[in-house]
Amino acid sequence: MCGIFLELSCEKCSIVNDIDVLRRLKNRGPDHLQRKDFISEIGHHIVFVASVLWMQGPQMTLQPLENECGILLYNGDIFDESWDSRTSDTQIIMEKLSYDCDSQIDKVINVLKSLKGPFSLIYYCKVTNKLYFTRDRFGRNSLLIHKNSNSLVLSSVLGTQYENYEVPVSHISVLDLNTHKILLYTWKATDIVQQCNLSDWLKTLQLKQSLSDEDFTVEANIPWDIDGLEDTVSFIESVAKKTKCNVTIMKTLSQHPEIQTTINKIIYLLNKSIQKRLKRQPNLCRNCLKITEINCSHSAVGVLFSGGLDCTILALLADKYVPKNQSIDLLNVAFNKENPTYDVPDRITGRKSLEELRRLCPLRKWTFKEINVPKEELEEFQINVIADLIYPRQTILDESLGSALWFAARGQDHHSVSNCRVLFSGTGADELFGGYTRHRAVFKRLGWAGLCKELQLDWERIPYRNLARDNRVICDHGRQPRMPYLDEEFAEFVIHLKPWLKCFPSKHLGHGLGDKLMLRLVAYNIGLMEVSTFPKRALQFGSRVANKNEKGTSSTGHRSLKSNLKVRNLSYLTDSYKHI
Numbered sequence: 001m002c003g004i005f006l007e008l009s010c011e012k013c014s015i016v017n018d019i020d021v022l023r024r025l026k027n028r029g030p031d032h033l034q035r036k037d038f039i040s041e042i043g044h045h046i047v048f049v050a051s052v053l054w055m056q057g058p059q060m061t062l063q064p065l066e067n068e069c070g071i072l073l074y075n076g077d078i079f080d081e082s083w084d085s086r087t088s089d090t091q092i093i094m095e096k097l098s099y100d101c102d103s104q105i106d107k108v109i110n111v112l113k114s115l116k117g118p119f120s121l122i123y124y125c126k127v128t129n130k131l132y133f134t135r136d137r138f139g140r141n142s143l144l145i146h147k148n149s150n151s152l153v154l155s156s157v158l159g160t161q162y163e164n165y166e167v168p169v170s171h172i173s174v175l176d177l178n179t180h181k182i183l184l185y186t187w188k189a190t191d192i193v194q195q196c197n198l199s200d201w202l203k204t205l206q207l208k209q210s211l212s213d214e215d216f217t218v219e220a221n222i223p224w225d226i227d228g229l230e231d232t233v234s235f236i237e238s239v240a241k242k243t244k245c246n247v248t249i250m251k252t253l254s255q256h257p258e259i260q261t262t263i264n265k266i267i268y269l270l271n272k273s274i275q276k277r278l279k280r281q282p283n284l285c286r287n288c289l290k291i292t293e294i295n296c297s298h299s300a301v302g303v304l305f306s307g308g309l310d311c312t313i314l315a316l317l318a319d320k321y322v323p324k325n326q327s328i329d330l331l332n333v334a335f336n337k338e339n340p341t342y343d344v345p346d347r348i349t350g351r352k353s354l355e356e357l358r359r360l361c362p363l364r365k366w367t368f369k370e371i372n373v374p375k376e377e378l379e380e381f382q383i384n385v386i387a388d389l390i391y392p393r394q395t396i397l398d399e400s401l402g403s404a405l406w407f408a409a410r411g412q413d414h415h416s417v418s419n420c421r422v423l424f425s426g427t428g429a430d431e432l433f434g435g436y437t438r439h440r441a442v443f444k445r446l447g448w449a450g451l452c453k454e455l456q457l458d459w460e461r462i463p464y465r466n467l468a469r470d471n472r473v474i475c476d477h478g479r480q481p482r483m484p485y486l487d488e489e490f491a492e493f494v495i496h497l498k499p500w501l502k503c504f505p506s507k508h509l510g511h512g513l514g515d516k517l518m519l520r521l522v523a524y525n526i527g528l529m530e531v532s533t534f535p536k537r538a539l540q541f542g543s544r545v546a547n548k549n550e551k552g553t554s555s556t557g558h559r560s561l562k563s564n565l566k567v568r569n570l571s572y573l574t575d576s577y578k579h580i
Helices: 019-028 089-097 105-113 198-209 231-242 246-253 257-279 286-290 309-318 345-360 375-390 396-410 429-433 437-465 467-475 488-495 517-525 558-565
Strands: 003-009 032-039 045-052 070-076 119-125 130-135 144-147 151-155 171-176 181-186 194-197 301-304 328-335 366-373 422-424 480-482
Touching: 003 019, 003 070, 003 119, 003 130, 019 032, 019 045, 019 375, 045 070, 045 119, 070 089, 089 105, 105 119, 105 130, 105 171, 144 198, 181 198, 194 198, 231 246, 231 257, 246 517, 257 309, 257 422, 257 488, 257 517, 301 309, 301 396, 309 328, 309 345, 309 422, 309 429, 309 517, 328 345, 328 396, 345 366, 366 396, 375 396, 375 467, 396 467, 429 437, 429 488, 429 517, 437 467, 467 480
Parallel strands: 301 328, 301 422, 328 366, 422 480
Antiparallel strands: 003 045, 003 151, 032 045, 070 119, 119 130, 130 171, 144 151, 171 181, 181 194
């Protein structure tokens, strides 16, 4: 994962000299840091900064990347099988953007629309004096925007000292530096282009960012008769009523033709997604990368591992594609904020799942890292580090989830720190397969039609809820998060499944069975017998970083606290930040 930063000013750029911002950018891309200053024909000062975490291509591609047509800042992973895997995705994107050095906006927009994978991107076209910036249509990577009286800033991460907003995923944005008008292009094939003043657009972003989940609405698109209660629904209900044995239920449901076909398709697509995400990386741990060792036998890949359904499936399938001589790190985090022990629910579940992985993959070395975080350390880093990373998100829920992910991704147990560079995450599984408690409540009140709408709503708002926040938090440790459930092809298939082929939250199938039913059937069919019936548990509660008495939507207040305390610990800065 890379860190990208652009500052545009009619005078002298200043935020680019903020050592805190440079440190956060460097954390994201520890392999290289570089700055490019540019003055446009009409006198704009533009500063481009990029830090690089090398992931694709036989050699590292340095950024900012410049040619006679433009300057590119790119942060992401393109998983397009039609692209040459031996070439850096950054270089391929630049070639496509610069083809014939064409000044037509539509050609640049079409290139951006064709990209498959998580990314955020800034491209300055020298020919037209236009600035393109966007995040991928799912919003998997972070890109923030800040404006003050002197400059405009786009950056992967900023911090609480700069009021900023997450660049929305609904459009590809094009800022005309000659007129200061902004053009907004949708991701649809046929564009309805919006044009507005930059200041008006920023006000709109401020309003949207303050919306709660309840403020989001969606028109449900239901292409089938849900009132007809198909044969599959009747079959599932009849099986659930006949027996309370989960193993028998799983075995019987798996034999139904439509369910069996769906299971096989999901296993195929998830394998494909994981394979793509493991193929495009150097297969080297941090230490071996530094010495260009080609036969690394350490952990180059890790999994954010609570021991739950989503992450254990990923770990088991990843075993097929990670070199057999390498270990796989399972990063399991626990807090003693409210309890005297680290034997929290996720630690107990994690150990159980580890035993099942060892049974199924006895030749693989699984490194289960027990990451224990005392209350004092948690509070210190929440104020000094995590508050900056989750911002502009500021609720207790954001802080709790951000804290759990930050400490887990740090990978530090009482023995050592993980040297893996790729981290798998189960993000997206709950939204796609109906894993939240509210799905059961909606089904109880509104039936299949209500559940269908709620699942669609969950998917529509996922870019606005947590993906950019999680990206900022995980990448602070110089690791690349990869989320197989959010692969375009995989997500497209699951989104269009009938709701009862995702989950079945009826009274006959309780917690740990009806929620994410299809994913549980997948787990059962690949051998995860015990894991397939583990109940869903929210990360913040399973790790005990939060308790259920806290109101998740309340503000943390850390922005004002940091402002008052002036908390800045710069003792660990290296020369690379100081002379950039």
